[in-house]
Amino acid sequence: MMMNAYLTDPRDRILFGETPTYMQPLFGEKLPAPELGKHRFVIGQEGVVLEAINEVFEVRLPVAQSIIKLPYGVLGAQGVRLRHGAMPFRLLEIIEQKATSACPDEWAGWVVWDVLHQGYALIEPEILSVGPGHVSYRNELPEGSAIVLDVHTHGRMPAFFSGVDDVSDRHGFYVAGVIGHCHDRKNYATRMNVNGHFFDCEDFRLFFD
Structure with missing residues (x-):
């Protein structure tokens, strides 16, 4: 079953395709990298983060903290990383x-x-x-x-x-x-x-x- 198969309106499927939401795996391999230039949301034990990557940045930034421990994997380190190192x-x-x-x-x-x-x-x-x-x-x-x-x-x-x-x-x-x-x-x-x-x-x- 496709992840967005439950969406009955094609507009929702387009929206999900452009800005998907994933669960952080608890047992399996880590998620693949986001699509270049786009962002996605990831839900983990602690809450929700936004992940994105482009030519120069990799970011994982906090969106919301959960008041309960969700049944997903740990989100891990958050922040902003320059892919080519610090600017001079x-x-x-x-x-x-x-x-x-x-x-x-x-x-x-x-x-x-x-x-x-x-x-x-x-x-x-x-x-x-x-x-x-x-x-x-x-x-x-x-x-x-x-x-x-x-x-x-x-x-x-x-x-x-x-x-x-x-x-x-x-x-x-x-x-x-x-x-x-x-x-x-x-x-x-x-x-x-x-x-x-x-x-x-x-x-x-x-x-x-």
């Missing part, structure tokens, strides 16, 4: 410098994985409009690039994610960062974006080494 610290230094130099205006940049050269690079997108309270840019990545970090600054304002950010990030699969108070002691906001789902994440600076 020199790129973070450049980002910090640009954040300071641009203040009081905002600034935006991407750290990408260059598939051709097999390395990380910092890219500044084509700016359409910028000022102390906004930055808008052309959202086009160079061919052969996979976004790792989408970072922008808030000039003299504190770091936070706005409603505009929520719309911009709803289709992405990357770490998003904001740098605030760029004129003084900077503060930071970070989240992991996975196909429209936003998760708390460790400070994006910790992904550099």
Whole structure:
């Protein structure tokens, strides 16, 4: 019997096919890796996690904790892993410098994985409009690039994610960062974006080494 055979409406089958839910095996072999670029939900003894993988990330992130011990396998370690290792610290230094130099205006940049050269690079997108309270840019990545970090600054304002950010990030699969108070002691906001789902994440600076 197919896993989705109980679904009587074809729309539910399509939805299940695009975003499936699995049980964590208790006795058998571990689950195969998720389909590249997509996400799935896995139910284990402790609750529910989201799992996803793309060119640069492997993530297993908590969605809900169960108040009872469910009859499935243990979910195990959770978090975010960079498949190609940490980003070079020199790129973070450049980002910090640009954040300071641009203040009081905002600034935006991407750290990408260059598939051709097999390395990380910092890219500044084509700016359409910028000022102390906004930055808008052309959202086009160079061919052969996979976004790792989408970072922008808030000039003299504190770091936070706005409603505009929520719309911009709803289709992405990357770490998003904001740098605030760029004129003084900077503060930071970070989240992991996975196909429209936003998760708390460790400070994006910790992904550099």
